[in-house]
Amino acid sequence: MLQIKNLHARIAEDGTEIIRGLNLTVKAGEVAAIMGPNGSGKSTLSYILSGREDYEVTEGEILYNGENILELEASERAAKGIFLAFQYPVEIPGVATMQFLKVAMNEQRKYRGEDELTTPEFMRRVKEAAAELKIAPEMLRRPLNVGFSGGEKKRAEILQMALLEPKLCVLDETDSGLDIDALKIVADGVNALRSPDRAVIVITHYQRLLDYIVPDTVHVLYKGQVIKSGDKTLAHELEANGYADIIEAAA
Amino acid sequence: MNMQQAIKMTAAETALVDAYTAQIGDLPGDGSVLSVRDTLVHELKTAGLPTRRVESWHYTDLRTLLRAVPAADPAAFADRVEALVAGATVLAVRNGNADLKSHAPEGVTIRSYTDSLLDGSAAAGLAVLGSDDAIGRINGGLVRGGLELAIADGTELEDPLEIQLVQSLGQAHTRFPVSFGANTKATVIERHLSTNSAESLVSSVSDITVGEGADITWIILQQQGAADTHLGQIRFDLAKDAKLHLFLINAGGKLVRQEIHGKTSGEGADFKLRGINLLGGESHTDVTFTLGHNVPHTTSTEIIRNVVFDRAKGVFQGKILVAKDAQKTDAKMACNTLLLSDDADLSAKPELEIFADDVQCGHGATVADIDHTQLFYLMARGIPENKARAMLVNAFVAEIVEELDDEPLVEALESVISAWLEKHA
Ligand SMILES: Nc1ncnc2c1ncn2[C@@H]1O[C@H](COP(=O)(O)OP(=O)(O)O)[C@@H](O)[C@H]1O
Ligand SMILES: [Mg+2]
Numbered sequence: 001m002l003q004i005k006n007l008h009a010r011i012a013e014d015g016t017e018i019i020r021g022l023n024l025t026v027k028a029g030e031v032a033a034i035m036g037p038n039g040s041g042k043s044t045l046s047y048i049l050s051g052r053e054d055y056e057v058t059e060g061e062i063l064y065n066g067e068n069i070l071e072l073e074a075s076e077r078a079a080k081g082i083f084l085a086f087q088y089p090v091e092i093p094g095v096a097t098m099q100f101l102k103v104a105m106n107e108q109r110k111y112r113g114e115d116e117l118t119t120p121e122f123m124r125r126v127k128e129a130a131a132e133l134k135i136a137p138e139m140l141r142r143p144l145n146v147g148f149s150g151g152e153k154k155r156a157e158i159l160q161m162a163l164l165e166p167k168l169c170v171l172d173e174t175d176s177g178l179d180i181d182a183l184k185i186v187a188d189g190v191n192a193l194r195s196p197d198r199a200v201i202v203i204t205h206y207q208r209l210l211d212y213i214v215p216d217t218v219h220v221l222y223k224g225q226v227i228k229s230g231d232k233t234l235a236h237e238l239e240a241n242g243y244a245d246i247i248e249a250a251a
Numbered sequence: 252m253n254m255q256q257a258i259k260m261t262a263a264e265t266a267l268v269d270a271y272t273a274q275i276g277d278l279p280g281d282g283s284v285l286s287v288r289d290t291l292v293h294e295l296k297t298a299g300l301p302t303r304r305v306e307s308w309h310y311t312d313l314r315t316l317l318r319a320v321p322a323a324d325p326a327a328f329a330d331r332v333e334a335l336v337a338g339a340t341v342l343a344v345r346n347g348n349a350d351l352k353s354h355a356p357e358g359v360t361i362r363s364y365t366d367s368l369l370d371g372s373a374a375a376g377l378a379v380l381g382s383d384d385a386i387g388r389i390n391g392g393l394v395r396g397g398l399e400l401a402i403a404d405g406t407e408l409e410d411p412l413e414i415q416l417v418q419s420l421g422q423a424h425t426r427f428p429v430s431f432g433a434n435t436k437a438t439v440i441e442r443h444l445s446t447n448s449a450e451s452l453v454s455s456v457s458d459i460t461v462g463e464g465a466d467i468t469w470i471i472l473q474q475q476g477a478a479d480t481h482l483g484q485i486r487f488d489l490a491k492d493a494k495l496h497l498f499l500i501n502a503g504g505k506l507v508r509q510e511i512h513g514k515t516s517g518e519g520a521d522f523k524l525r526g527i528n529l530l531g532g533e534s535h536t537d538v539t540f541t542l543g544h545n546v547p548h549t550t551s552t553e554i555i556r557n558v559v560f561d562r563a564k565g566v567f568q569g570k571i572l573v574a575k576d577a578q579k580t581d582a583k584m585a586c587n588t589l590l591l592s593d594d595a596d597l598s599a600k601p602e603l604e605i606f607a608d609d610v611q612c613g614h615g616a617t618v619a620d621i622d623h624t625q626l627f628y629l630m631a632r633g634i635p636e637n638k639a640r641a642m643l644v645n646a647f648v649a650e651i652v653e654e655l656d657d658e659p660l661v662e663a664l665e666s667v668i669s670a671w672l673e674k675h676a
Contacts (some may be wrong), residue, residue: 050631054623078633090628100629103642108633143646160632210330 001199002026002049007060009048018044018055020224026168026217029196033210033235034203036221037243042203043087045221046172050084051077064168078104079111081167085157085174087203092144097156100144102125105163125151129162131226133189150177158189169193175209187212207239220246255383259298266320268296270422271392279395281371291379291392300385307383309599310566311537316506317480321421329419329446334658335472339408339440342398347423347453349398358406358435364397364426376428376458380512386484390424390454397426397455404432411438411470411660420449420476433462433490438657439469441442443483445476445503454482459642461493463517468496468655472667475504477532483509489549491517497528498655499538500664502671507536514542515549515577523652524553529668530563530595531675537566544573544580546586547607551581556648557588559595560675568600569614575606584614589621592676641676645669 002025009019018041026032036042048055049062051074061068089187092100117125130140133155145153154174158166161169173178175183190200190213202213209234210218216233219226220243227250228234238246260268271278271292275311280288301308331343331350342361343350355361356380367373377394379387398414414427421669431437441457453475461467475481481504489495501507530536542551555594557565565588573580586599601614621643629639647666652664 047627052627052631054627073636074627074630075633075635075639078631084631086628086631090624092628092643092646094649095629095642100632100642103638104629104632104634107635107638111633111635164632220652 001028001030001065003063005060005063007048007062008058009044009055010058012054012056015202018224020226021047021060022221024117024226026199026201028199028239030217031194031202031215031219033215034201034221035218035235041124041224042221043172046170046201046203049170050074060207072173074107075107076111078164078166079108083161083164083166083169084160085154085169085171085243087176089145089148089153089157089173091146093146095144097140097144098126101160101163104160108164125163132162132192133159134185135159151179151182154178154186155182158186162189162193165193167197167200168199170175170203172203173205174202175204175206178206180212184212207235210235222247222250231241252631260296260299261314263317263320264299264314265324267389267393268292270320270323270582273541274393276359277585278393279365279368281369281374283357283371283374284368284377287374287377288392291377291388295388295392298382301383305383307539307568308385310568310600311444311535313385313508313515316535320452324421326357327421329417331415331417332444334413334415335440335442335663336411339413340410341413341415342392344414344416344425346418346421346424347395349396349425356408356410356412358403359408359412362399362401363625364399364428365395367399367428368394373426376426378390380486381521384506386454386482386510387456389482390426390456390484392424393424393454394456395424396424401430402429402435402437405434406432407436407452408438413440413442414535416441416443416455417446418444418451418452418453418479419446420451422452424454427458429457429459431459431461431465431467434464435462436466437468438466438660440472441470442472442474443481444474448476448478449526450478450484451476452480455484456486456673459485461489461495463490464492465490466494468498468657470498470660471500472664473499473503473509474499474509474667475507477503477534478503479504480506481508483507485511486516487513489513489515489517489520489522492519492575493517493522494521494523496523498526499524499669500529501527501536501538502529502667504536505534507534511538511540514545515551516545518546518548520546520549522549522551524551524555526555526566526567527648527651527668528555528557528567529648529671529675530557530565531560532614533562535564537568539566540569542571542582544571544577544582546574547576547578547580549580551583553584554651555586556592556651556662557586557597558644559597560591562592562594563596565590565597567597570602570604571612571614573603573605573607573610573612578609579605580610580612582610582612586616587647588616588618591621591644592620637676641672644672644676
């Protein structure tokens, strides 16, 4: 489903290279965990996947279902099924959450040549998904992410994911700032989406989330490269011993 | 005197003076009114239109910007439009002529302003606010009509009153003295519209007094055509515990100056200004505001949001004066701008002049582009760039529309805004 080959990318503004020859393959149906110390480029990778223009790809390619997506706008990538749950969801005062959800869902449908949702159908879907994630209706009446607690923001990201039904889900530290109950709710939400035609990339520091969303593969990202890949035991190893040994071995 | 007369009048100045001369004998007014008119037009002739050397006109050099003045056309016809919100009482003023047929809601007295000119009761109100009051001068010299409204003490109007000024072409000069009695509650919509793309010049002065304990919302919705000049002025005076929420939307016009001049005269008075300037094309739009906090314990907040596209130019001048005795004044003024093109321009000049020592006053001005992180967030959810931008611009102004707390009105104004944005973004 996703093939990243020798990817090099830098910050457009000042030219600092952040991603330095990264290779990663994720198959349909797979859950891949990406771990790595702070500042190693995990969020940057997620932004580049979803088409943020602050970064410039200087070398390599990203194939999504065989198609090179580097020339596509962020909105087109989203409509094709790439979803990023932000590490820091963005507050947008003046944009009502419900309006945002409706526009997003319908714009994606339009792009794919599908009919727009009727208002009752839209409302039904939101109500159902919100209930699953224990999101109070009051929250949906507020402007987008405004006044949401850290945990509410993360749950709202998963709500969006559930409604948009993406094919490739990238979760950037969705576990940070969540208490254990919220973590379970979020993990259930993600697990509910697991299917043979969907892939999930979980970016995290902690084994904790991976106890609930069990990964098929684990990749260690360091200084813009994947320096080690393995199965779920690699995550346990990291939890026990930290990154130092792996970094040293790779050097 | 000789020196001043030696200055060559511009085409616009000549046209304004000629318009007056041509109407002598026909302009309504008793002796006292006619003598005020004479003085005003004489001042216009000798001082000319204000230039950038006049401080309050520094960013709007009217003498240069006002190139021509279209001639009045008494035969022109303008049709009224539907009320902005259902249920509103529409008081139509077509090409400057007020319809007096409207059925006034209970507690509201409507009188023709022309009658007040004719019997001389309007004379005192025709005085200019100062030597730089060019709008008061032009309007006072040439005004033919308008409406005088009195809302009786204790009246609470359920539905808005809409003063609907429709202009097809030519000139119109109108006035609206409105007195809100004690403990009245009302929403008034002052709506300026153009029915076609022909050039016009409109001057309009609203002069309102808000009685003790009254709670008034006054909306100015300016939607003149792309070739039009709009010179608006609103004056207000707030009595004890009076509340005025003035909401201004500029969404049209080529050359626009809207002045707001007010004062608090009774303790506990509260004033709120919310302004949205939607600016595009080659337009020039100036909002100039002065507020005198003249007595202790009065409050005001002012928020202006400017959205500037294309080669448009916007100006906001805001001056809050706190008198020596006006202790415990609380006044906050903010002017925030989204500049959406490299050629767009906005000048903001917020000022405080404080003579009291125990006050809380502040002001700020910001200028920004669309927030890129917000834009990316929306796009990452599948919303195409154009639509995402429009949503963010809309969000920038929607916040303050929602403060109106009147659902049909909020919806009507939101659709005015989104229609404008769809056309310009
Ligand atoms: N837009 C940016 N501007 C400046 N520095 C950036 C930007 N994006 C990323 N960086 C830098 O790149 C490095 C990697 O950041 P990031 O991808 O957020 O790491 P991680 O998510 O693994 O903690 C950090 O040193 C960070 O400061
Ligand atoms: Mg990160």
